[in-house]
Structure formats: structure tokens, C-alpha cells
Amino acid sequence: MSIEKMDYINIVGFMDELDRTLEKCIESQCFHISKSVEEQDGMKRLEGENPYKELLKDIISADTGGLVEFSEIRYDEKKYYDLEKLKLDFSQMSQKLDAYSRETGELTEKLAERKQAYQQLAHLKGLQLDMAQLFKCSHIKPRFGRLPNESAQKLSYYEDKSFIFIPYDDDGNYKWGIYFAPADSIAEADRIFKSLYFEKIWIPNFVSDTPENESLKLEKEIAVLEESLKKKIEERNGYILEIQDNLKCCFCRVKYLYDLYELRKCVLVYKDKFYLTGFVPHTKSDEFTELCNTVRSVSVVSKPAENSEKLKVPVKLKNSRFSRPFSMFVEMYGLPSYGGFNPTTLVAITYTIMFGIMFGDLGQGLLISLIGFFVYKKSGNKLGAILQRVGISSAFFGLLYGSVFGFEDLLDPLYKAIGLSHKPIEVMDSTMMILLGAICIGVVIILISIIINIFISLRHRDFSAAFFGNNGVAGLVFFGALLAGIAVMMTGEGSLFTVPYVLGLIVLPLILMFFREPLGCWLSGKKYHLEGGIGDFIASNFFEVFEFILGYATNTLSFVRIGGFIFSHAGMMSVVMLLSESFSVGASPIVIVLGNLFVMGMEGLIVGIQVLRLEFYEVFSRFYDGDGVAFEPVKVNYDVNVD
Amino acid sequence: MKASKNATVAKVRAIYGKRLKENDYNELFLKKKVIEAADYLKRNTHYSKVLSGVDTSSIHRGYLETLLNKAYFDEYERICKFQQLNEEPFYNFLLIKEELSELLKAILYLNNDRKDAYIESMHGFLIKKSSFNLIELAKAENFNQLLRVIKNTPYYNIIKNIKPDENGNIPYTKCEVALRTYYLKWLLKTAEEQFDSTAKDAILQQIKLQADFINIVNSYRLKKYFAGDFQTLKDFSLPFYGRLSQAKQYELYESDTPEEFLRRLSRTVYGRLMENLDENMESGRFETEVEKLQCSMAKRALLLTDNAAVSLFSYMYLTEVEINNIISIVECIRYGKPVSYMQSLVIMQ
Missing domain, CATH: 3.30.70.2750 (Alpha-Beta Plaits)
Structure with a gap:
């Protein structure tokens, strides 16, 4: 549930072992190669045109009439190891394909000519x-x-x-x-x-x-040509089916060599030695070193990733089974930096709960979960897995709201059976409670986000942000004290807003936020340089603090939408029910089914987007940068796009 | 009545939405043959209808241009007929513009002694619509015969007093200024008579804007290529002033050099709106920049207006620009010009 620890890998070896080393890197499936290593101390980057490019392009562009789709297949490496033999093989296949292409092309051209002539003569038919x-x-x-x-x-x-x-x-x-x-x-x-x-x-x-008679002759000629063309195409297709496996193997082998050669661009060379750097997950480091050491002259040095100097360490998120699909949302925003905070679990929990609250319906929730299950099973799409989880949450809250596909009384016997006199939450009768509850959820999420930011800032020794920022200790005290004061006032049991309370817990944090930059420098032992004069400092900090205060209010109120969607869902379903009542007994179930599908599709989508918006704007913006680089182990990409 | 005109405004906006986009232009830039460009237009753009009956594999460049111009005029007629706008005099503006353009073209070809070339370039779709006989116009061998053809039109009085020189050459620029002035006066007068105050103000603004741009480009050309003095520039300018007042325009005409002209222009309202205005820029680039600005102002007017006249007037200008873009690209393809050159000529909307 954090970020996977990485090791920084340096590989040195003789040039004649470079290809074998790169092969091992691919084989390991866990080596992230550094592409941004700068040339230094006489070390040069390996450049040059990829020698496999032309052959690869020839294979991809072979005229196979769209019958062969190139993708990764297993092939006998020994059989295709000899490149000269492979070239000869391909050349024979290519020549035959070209011959077919030429012959069908000639026939097509001849046919087109005849058809054109026929069309033209058709305009002359009236001419006797x-x-x-x-x-x-x-x-x-x-x-x-x-x-x-x-x-x-x-x-x-x-x-x-x-x-x-x-x-x-x-x-x-x-x-x-x-x-x-x-x-x-x-x-x-x-x-x-x-x-x-x-x-x-x-x-x-x-x-x-006459044109009429000539048209008849052409008609016959066209039929003969069409027949010949059909036969030729069938013959060609038969040949393609015969060679397609061989062709695909050639493609895979050459693509492998091509991609392997492309990796050379990440290699630095000094005299007869190559230098290769990258990252490997710490857990795989020994295994990787062992694999590389099978190459004779190669030496592998592994260090903690923190020692990678200027290189940006790639990030591999480590998530639990439950939160794993939600990494999609985190990646959408941008990965955390190495050593940063992995917010996937937080997102998974808050997203699931908020979605469930906003879209609470037992029947629809279970259906969404089921749909998600099949989507994930069929396509492996992470969104399917997310739907599974949020569907369950939706079903749970539906149980609390007593709603099943819009039927509000269906669960009443269940509540009675467990000793409840009515539903745990009656949506339409609990307006204030729901809205205040929504705000409370918002407050809790904001406070959690601020606390996370304090920890992250302390880890990065950013004292200004940790103690004096709007998402630091000062912000936490101000926001917490203000909310506590308001909460006590609302209960009608006196007021917390005494002079010492206001001065100490509200005004003082604001002053600290105002002076956050000089105070941060002072704590870090750095000298603070006032830029733009004292007037500029006062003006800019005044407006920034003012914006912080506004931000607390708007961000908190932003969570009211959680309550809003509870009513919206209940309202939409009651419209569906009202509509169904206005139809005949036979049509009523159809209206209910269509209505449910419509609400699930439309509202489900809107709720999904709104919760994501809350995550990105109200949570991520407080502590998350999203400037990390994804961990991508080197591999051969068996697609047909060649630069 | 107003509500019904709004339908035209909405229709024009919808049609405008189908214009060629950056992606279409990028595709056209990559074409190596005219027929490939024609085929792209036929398969992927709103020109597919006009090109549907045409075999693009053998289409001639000139015929493609003819078809595009016809499509332009047909579109205009279709929009006008949509809510019977064609029954109102103002909406004849494009026909009048086209007639004047034919007349000027005929004069140009007469001057160049290429009478037969005029019939080839004549827009055939105007033959049955024009207020004078275009075939007779093409047959005219001198200015007097030409005047006889247009005798029963308002254009006759506009150019009847212009005298050919001793070689029989008709002063083209004088004719152009006179006819353009007539066209703009006609537009202003008809708009004044036909529209209520808000609509009138909106369309007058557009017309005068167009006059401003014509004056800027023409006076710059005169300054750059003929070193025209203040009086020459003033004589050849159109007597209409939009956002550039008469005093401001005269200030431009007083410039000693084209560079100074551009410098002074950069201080005007238009100059401030032109992103890349530079006193040392090439004439072609300058004109492209002016057209870009004109285009963006027309686009703005089209998207913000609720007035059918402004909407149609702006749309026809923007479509004209689009057709000119295509014609430029086709010409460039024909002469094997590089993509960068094509890009410099095209005004994307």
C-alpha cells in the first residue's frame, strides 16, 4: 500500500556482450532502463540507424490482403536465429506475394477499364x-x-x-x-x-x-474477368494462409531484434565498454543481478535508488487487492514521486464510500457490481473492477435507505424482522441530517488530507508547508477550531468563541500563514530574501490568506453535493415510479426497467465523475503533485508501428 | 419575425460548424496530386455533396474551382430560401457582389486582349441569374460594347463616364473603386432602409469593417508597389470608415514608406489586434495577417450575433476564405510547393 522500493542498477561490460546483456534485461521483465542519462567524461551515446528497420518495414508492408495480423506469437528461436536464412525465406515469400499482387492488380485494372467503358457506353445506348x-x-x-x-x-x-x-x-x-x-x-x-x-x-x-450491342459484349467480358480475378484472389489467399505462421514468426524475430537495437540508444560507450543504468524493484534486484552475471564480462552494481543522483526514480505502486483498480484514477492524475505518498488506498476507500452514499440502491448497486464483474472478467478493464467495488457500496447504502430498484417499501419486512420500526435512513424526511452529514464527510476528508500533507512536508523537510501553510499545522488548527466553534454554536450549548480561543486558535494561525515563508526559512536555517519590497509582500500574502479562508469554505461546501445526489437519486427513481403508474399494467414493468437502466446509466456516470472531481480537487490538491515517472520494464513491443 | 430569423442564425452556425478544420488542412497539405485533394474533399468534408457526381480521379483543377464556387453560391441561395430571406432586397448582396466581380473580370480580360479567356473563367452558374447578359458581356470587344450590355443596370451610370485611354485600355482601378463604392453604398442604403435600429447597427458595423480592411490592404499595396502619395491613396480608397476613422486612415496614407505605414498601423485598433504585425514583414504575409484578423472578427460576429443578416454576411465571407484556401492548396499541389509555403497561405478558422 505504498511505493515499491527500487534499486539503482549500473551495468558495465564489453561491447561484444552488449546485445546479450540487453537480451537479459528484456528477459528479466523488471528492468526500467534510464533513457535520460547524459553523455559525460568522454562517454558517448550509441547512435545510428537501426539495421533491422528496412526488413521490418518490408515484412509489415508485405501485401497479405489484410489476412495477416502481426502480433506476438511463440516461435522456435533456433529456427529463426539465422538472420540471413530468415531474409532468404522472407524474400521468397515476398516475391511470390508481389507476383500475386501484380497479377491481381493487372486483372483489377483491366476489369476497371472494361467497367468504365461499359458505363460510358451506357450513356450512348440511346444513340442508334x-x-x-x-x-x-x-x-x-x-x-x-x-x-x-x-x-x-x-x-x-x-x-x-x-x-x-x-x-x-x-x-x-x-x-x-x-x-x-x-x-x-x-x-x-x-x-x-x-x-x-x-x-x-x-x-x-x-x-x-451499335453501343447497345457493344455493351452486351463488354458484359460478357467483364464476367470472365471477374471470374479470373476471383480465382486469382482465392489462390493468393490460400498461399497466404499457408505462409502466415512463418511470416508472423519472421515478424516477431525481426521486431525483437529491432526493439533490442533501439535500446542501444540508452547505452553510453567508452572505448570498448558499455554503460547501462536503470532501476529494478528491490525485491527483484538479486535475481536480476544473477541473471546478468550469466553474461561473461558484465558487472552489475546495485545501489539504493536514492543514490541515483540526477535520475528520476520510476514509481511502481504497491496496492492491496481491494485498492489496486483505483490506481487507474491516481495514474490519470499523475503518479506520485518516488518517496512520496501513494494515495490509492485513500482514494479507494473514500471513492467507494462516497459513491455508495450518493448512489444508494440495493438492486442497482448489485446489478452494477455484477456488470463490473463481467466487464472485468471479459476485458480486464480496471473500470469493471471499480464498478464491482462501488456497486457493493451502493448496495450497502441502498440497504440503509431502503431502496431496491426504486421500490422504497420492498425492504420493510426485513427491517421489521430485525426489530426496526422503519428504514434506518428515510431520505426524503432527513434533509438537514443528510446535508450536514455530507459536510461532515467533507470536513473529515479535508482534515485527513491536511494531516497527510503535514507528514509528507515534514518528510521532505518543507517546514513552511508543514507548519505554516494552509494545508499545514496552522491550517489544521484554524480550520479545526473554526469548525469546532461553529459546531458548538449550532448545538445551542454556548459558544467557544471566547477572546483567548479566537486569538490563539483562529487569529494566530492566520498570522502564521501570513508569515509562512519567512518563518519556514527561519526553521530551516535559511536566509529569507524579501522580493518586491514590503508592500508587495503584504499585498500578496494578504490576498493569499484571504484566498485560503475562502478555499476552506468553498471546499467544505463542495461536499454538499454528496447530499444533493442522494436526493437526486431518490427523486429520479420516484419519477420513474410515477411514470410507471401512469402506464398500463403491461407496460409498467417495461417503464420501470427502462427507467432503472436510464438512471443507472446517467446518474451512475454523473456520480462517478463528481466523486472523482471531489478526489482530484478537494483531496489531491492538498498534498499531491503527481509528477512521478511510471516504472516501465523494458520489453519488446509487438505492434506494427515503426518510427 | 425576429424569432423566425433566429432559425437562420442557428442554421448558419450549424453549417459553419462543418467547415474545414486544422486536421482537414493538414491532410490536404500532404496530398501529392490535385485528384488526391479532390478525393479527400469528396470523402471527408462538407464538399462531398457537390463533388458526389464527379469522378475525382480525373477532375481538372479548374473544374474543381468552378464546383467549389458554385457550391459557395448554392449554399448562399439555400440559406436565403430557408426562410424566404431572398424576398428581402438586402439578401441579394452576394449576387450583386458576384455581378460586379464578373464585370471587373471582363474589363481586366478586355484590357489584356484575352476576351476568350474571360468566358472560360466566367462563373457559369450566374448566367441565368445575372441582371445582365453574361454571354453578351463575354462577346463585348470594347468598353462601349460592354457598357451597352449593362445599359439597363445601375452599374452603367457608375462607370459610363470613365474613359478608356488612347490605347483603348479601360482604367481598371478606377472602375474597381467606383463599383466597390457603389456596392458598399448599396449595402449601407439597403440595410438602413430594411432593418430596425439594432439590426441596422450590427450589419453596418460589419460592412464598414470590410471597407476598412479593403482600404488598409489597397493603400498598403499602392504604397509598397507604386510608392503612392497621400492624394493617390486617398483617391483610390473607399469613402467608408468603420473602426478606423477618416483621420486615422489619412494618417496611414501620409506615411512616407511602407514600413512607416505598418508602424502607424500597429498603433491603430487593428494593429493592436494583429499578433504578428511587423514593419519589415513581406507584403504577402502582411495581407495574410490582415485576412486572419478579418476572419477572426467575422467568426466572432457569426458566433455572437442573433441577427440573420450579420450571420449570413459573415458566413459568406468566411466561406469565401475557405474556398480561397482550398484553391491555394490545389495550386500549390499542382506546382509542387512545400507544405510550409501552403501553411503560410492558408487562413485556418
């Missing part, structure tokens, strides 16, 4: 012309094609020119037709029609009959 006779004309030249309707309107400009355009079809955008011009002025007509975006259509050389 013997095409052969037309093409034989020596003094008059015809041109078939289509003219945009926009351009057709401009033809009247060319009245005096010696051409004629005869449209025989109109598809809304184009006029299909022929223009004729005498042989000696066809060039001019061509130029004019080109400027009007006339698109000539290709009339096949073999056209010698």
Missing part, C-alpha cells in the same frame, strides 16, 4: 448509330464525352464556331453528348471543349457495332 461508320468519316470528326452543365450554358458564346454539340443524356451534373467538327477545325474545337472541362470518353477500339 453504327459506330464503325461514324469513325470512318474522314471530313467530320466526332468526340464523345460529357460536358459539365455549367459549361454547357457557355456554348452559346461559340455560335459562330464550326462545331456542333449534340447532347443525348443528362445526369444532373453533366450533359453527355458528341461534338462534331470539320477535320480542319477539330483542333480548335478540342481546345474550346477542353477549356470547358469536357471529358472525353474512351470508346474501345473494337467498337464496331
Whole structure:
């Protein structure tokens, strides 16, 4: 339930053992490599183009018609160890795939040409012309094609020119037709029609009959070509199925080599030696050292991560089984820094409780939990695991509110059986209690957050924040004293706000907060430098303290939403019930089911977001930085993206 | 009536939401051929409808431009018809703008003795809508014939007194200033007559804003390329003043050099809004910056207004910018220009 302890690892060895060492690092599955090590003392970073890049790209881009999806598979390392043999294998497969690709491409192109010709002839079907006779004309030249309707309107400009355009079809955008011009002025007509975006259509050389008859011939030819193409594709697919395992193995092997080579960019070299640094969880440190020591010339030095000097230590959260899925929310905000506080357990507990309170319904809670169970089981999505937990909490509070799928009286016999005269909490009759309860929850959470911040600040020897900050001891005293005073006043049993109480527990902490920076420096034994003059100091600190006071009020009141959502849930469910009553007996259950699903979907989502908002804004903002680096052990990534 | 116009405002905003985004431009920048760009527009953008019947694998660049321009005008007509705005005179503004643009184009081609080229560049979709015969305009061989074609339109009186020089060349800039002035006067007059006070103020502001930007760009060009003096700049400017008063505009015209012009501009309300204004910047970049500002002001007007006229007026300007962006990209692809160059020309919204 904290942050896993790390060891800082330094690996030194001879260059000829580098690849084997990197292989061991991958094999260990627990080595986080440092990418940000700076070149120093004559040590140079290994650069250079990855020699496996081209081959890998060739494999990925092999035309497999989308039938092969590259991913990690187990393969016989010995069989694919010899890269030259692998290249030869792949080259043979690639050549055959290229040949198939070329052949299907040619057939597709030929087919497309014929289809285009067929479409074009379709526009000529109304033309009862013997095409052969037309093409034989020596003094008059015809041109078939289509003219945009926009351009057709401009033809009247060319009245005096010696051409004629005869449209025989109109598809809304184009006029299909022929223009004729005498042989000696066809060039001019061509130029004019080109400027009007006339698109000539290709009339096949073999056209010698009427367009209608030629269309029939083309239809037959298209059918034959389609059949040939189909056969060729089937043949190619058969071949791909035959080689796909081999191809995938080639991919995995080359991707492994590629990623291994990429790791070289994190290696520093001095003469014939390499230097590699990284981090390993302390619990795995010995195991890792032992594994690396199997490489002959390599020496591994392991130190506590705190000795890693400038390098940022990666963070691996250590969480209990219950809180583990909630690390998703923590990671979403940003990981804690190494040596910081892992808030996952706090989030898990507060999130589960607050969600349950805001969305209390026994039936819906259990259903949510069940859905979460299946989602997690099926996809491994952490959100599913979170739903399982918050669903149970929701069911528990539903039991207290006496609500099952919106039926408010269903649990009455149960309460009577255990000796209760009514529900433990009657939501609609306990407005003030619920709202005050919500604020109390907020106060407790804020106080816990402040106490956590005090401990973290003390650990980092930040005395200013620990003692005098708004989330330090001064803030804790001020906030606690103020709340205690208000609470006593509300009970009507006198007032705590006596002069010594106000001066000592309210005014003094405010003064300490005002002078927090100089006081912090004084405690740490540092000299305080006043920047911007005394006026600037007073003005900025006055407004900051004023903002702190406002912050306490707004942050506390922010928790009122917990109560608000209890009413909102009860209200929405009563609307569903009212609606169901207004429908017939047959339709009523459908309305109840749909209503429940709607409320679960919409309100569940809103409550989930609101609780997360409370966690991030009211809790995390008090003590959490979220600037840690995630622990990512080096591994081969078997995806097809290559830089 | 007001409530019903709000529907147009909402519709325009919804249509504007479908504009090309940064991601679309980035995709277009990467295209190597015009047909690839056309295909992208057809498959992924709101131009898919206008390009649906077109075979993008063989489309000609010029035809693509024609289609985009037609789409621009069709969109305008569709919005106007949505709530019968086309029955109100002000909403003829785009047709008038296009007519004037055709007229100026015809004059330009006449001056260059490229009469046949005009018919090729003419927007064919205007032939049936224009208030004068565009085919006859294309056939005009001199200024007198051109005037005869527009005899029955208000444009005739605007340019009839402009005399061609001894070589028969028509003073294009004079015609342009006269026709633009007419257009803006028409807009202002129609808006004054048609709208109530709040709507009128809002649309007048937009119109005058446009005049300001035209004046800034034109006077800078005259200063930069023709070393125009105060009088020349004043003569060629449009007599309308938005957020840049007459005195402020004259102050700009008095600048001795283009650098001083930019320096003085940087002290004006527009200059302060232009992020990258620098007195040594290239002319092309300056114009892009001006257009960027104009665009952001139009966008702001479009998003904040509840007035249909302001909404449509701003939207048509922004769409025009978008089409110009596409045309620029297509030109760059055709001539193999680098992505950085394309980026410098495009104004993203």
C-alpha cells in the first residue's frame, strides 16, 4: 500500500556482450532502463540507424490482403536465429506475394477499364448509330464525352464556331453528348471543349457495332474477368494462409531484434565498454543481478535508488487487492514521486464510500457490481473492477435507505424482522441530517488530507508547508477550531468563541500563514530574501490568506453535493415510479426497467465523475503533485508501428 | 419575425460548424496530386455533396474551382430560401457582389486582349441569374460594347463616364473603386432602409469593417508597389470608415514608406489586434495577417450575433476564405510547393 522500493542498477561490460546483456534485461521483465542519462567524461551515446528497420518495414508492408495480423506469437528461436536464412525465406515469400499482387492488380485494372467503358457506353445506348461508320468519316470528326452543365450554358458564346454539340443524356451534373467538327477545325474545337472541362470518353477500339450491342459484349467480358480475378484472389489467399505462421514468426524475430537495437540508444560507450543504468524493484534486484552475471564480462552494481543522483526514480505502486483498480484514477492524475505518498488506498476507500452514499440502491448497486464483474472478467478493464467495488457500496447504502430498484417499501419486512420500526435512513424526511452529514464527510476528508500533507512536508523537510501553510499545522488548527466553534454554536450549548480561543486558535494561525515563508526559512536555517519590497509582500500574502479562508469554505461546501445526489437519486427513481403508474399494467414493468437502466446509466456516470472531481480537487490538491515517472520494464513491443 | 430569423442564425452556425478544420488542412497539405485533394474533399468534408457526381480521379483543377464556387453560391441561395430571406432586397448582396466581380473580370480580360479567356473563367452558374447578359458581356470587344450590355443596370451610370485611354485600355482601378463604392453604398442604403435600429447597427458595423480592411490592404499595396502619395491613396480608397476613422486612415496614407505605414498601423485598433504585425514583414504575409484578423472578427460576429443578416454576411465571407484556401492548396499541389509555403497561405478558422 505504498511505493515499491527500487534499486539503482549500473551495468558495465564489453561491447561484444552488449546485445546479450540487453537480451537479459528484456528477459528479466523488471528492468526500467534510464533513457535520460547524459553523455559525460568522454562517454558517448550509441547512435545510428537501426539495421533491422528496412526488413521490418518490408515484412509489415508485405501485401497479405489484410489476412495477416502481426502480433506476438511463440516461435522456435533456433529456427529463426539465422538472420540471413530468415531474409532468404522472407524474400521468397515476398516475391511470390508481389507476383500475386501484380497479377491481381493487372486483372483489377483491366476489369476497371472494361467497367468504365461499359458505363460510358451506357450513356450512348440511346444513340442508334453504327459506330464503325461514324469513325470512318474522314471530313467530320466526332468526340464523345460529357460536358459539365455549367459549361454547357457557355456554348452559346461559340455560335459562330464550326462545331456542333449534340447532347443525348443528362445526369444532373453533366450533359453527355458528341461534338462534331470539320477535320480542319477539330483542333480548335478540342481546345474550346477542353477549356470547358469536357471529358472525353474512351470508346474501345473494337467498337464496331451499335453501343447497345457493344455493351452486351463488354458484359460478357467483364464476367470472365471477374471470374479470373476471383480465382486469382482465392489462390493468393490460400498461399497466404499457408505462409502466415512463418511470416508472423519472421515478424516477431525481426521486431525483437529491432526493439533490442533501439535500446542501444540508452547505452553510453567508452572505448570498448558499455554503460547501462536503470532501476529494478528491490525485491527483484538479486535475481536480476544473477541473471546478468550469466553474461561473461558484465558487472552489475546495485545501489539504493536514492543514490541515483540526477535520475528520476520510476514509481511502481504497491496496492492491496481491494485498492489496486483505483490506481487507474491516481495514474490519470499523475503518479506520485518516488518517496512520496501513494494515495490509492485513500482514494479507494473514500471513492467507494462516497459513491455508495450518493448512489444508494440495493438492486442497482448489485446489478452494477455484477456488470463490473463481467466487464472485468471479459476485458480486464480496471473500470469493471471499480464498478464491482462501488456497486457493493451502493448496495450497502441502498440497504440503509431502503431502496431496491426504486421500490422504497420492498425492504420493510426485513427491517421489521430485525426489530426496526422503519428504514434506518428515510431520505426524503432527513434533509438537514443528510446535508450536514455530507459536510461532515467533507470536513473529515479535508482534515485527513491536511494531516497527510503535514507528514509528507515534514518528510521532505518543507517546514513552511508543514507548519505554516494552509494545508499545514496552522491550517489544521484554524480550520479545526473554526469548525469546532461553529459546531458548538449550532448545538445551542454556548459558544467557544471566547477572546483567548479566537486569538490563539483562529487569529494566530492566520498570522502564521501570513508569515509562512519567512518563518519556514527561519526553521530551516535559511536566509529569507524579501522580493518586491514590503508592500508587495503584504499585498500578496494578504490576498493569499484571504484566498485560503475562502478555499476552506468553498471546499467544505463542495461536499454538499454528496447530499444533493442522494436526493437526486431518490427523486429520479420516484419519477420513474410515477411514470410507471401512469402506464398500463403491461407496460409498467417495461417503464420501470427502462427507467432503472436510464438512471443507472446517467446518474451512475454523473456520480462517478463528481466523486472523482471531489478526489482530484478537494483531496489531491492538498498534498499531491503527481509528477512521478511510471516504472516501465523494458520489453519488446509487438505492434506494427515503426518510427 | 425576429424569432423566425433566429432559425437562420442557428442554421448558419450549424453549417459553419462543418467547415474545414486544422486536421482537414493538414491532410490536404500532404496530398501529392490535385485528384488526391479532390478525393479527400469528396470523402471527408462538407464538399462531398457537390463533388458526389464527379469522378475525382480525373477532375481538372479548374473544374474543381468552378464546383467549389458554385457550391459557395448554392449554399448562399439555400440559406436565403430557408426562410424566404431572398424576398428581402438586402439578401441579394452576394449576387450583386458576384455581378460586379464578373464585370471587373471582363474589363481586366478586355484590357489584356484575352476576351476568350474571360468566358472560360466566367462563373457559369450566374448566367441565368445575372441582371445582365453574361454571354453578351463575354462577346463585348470594347468598353462601349460592354457598357451597352449593362445599359439597363445601375452599374452603367457608375462607370459610363470613365474613359478608356488612347490605347483603348479601360482604367481598371478606377472602375474597381467606383463599383466597390457603389456596392458598399448599396449595402449601407439597403440595410438602413430594411432593418430596425439594432439590426441596422450590427450589419453596418460589419460592412464598414470590410471597407476598412479593403482600404488598409489597397493603400498598403499602392504604397509598397507604386510608392503612392497621400492624394493617390486617398483617391483610390473607399469613402467608408468603420473602426478606423477618416483621420486615422489619412494618417496611414501620409506615411512616407511602407514600413512607416505598418508602424502607424500597429498603433491603430487593428494593429493592436494583429499578433504578428511587423514593419519589415513581406507584403504577402502582411495581407495574410490582415485576412486572419478579418476572419477572426467575422467568426466572432457569426458566433455572437442573433441577427440573420450579420450571420449570413459573415458566413459568406468566411466561406469565401475557405474556398480561397482550398484553391491555394490545389495550386500549390499542382506546382509542387512545400507544405510550409501552403501553411503560410492558408487562413485556418
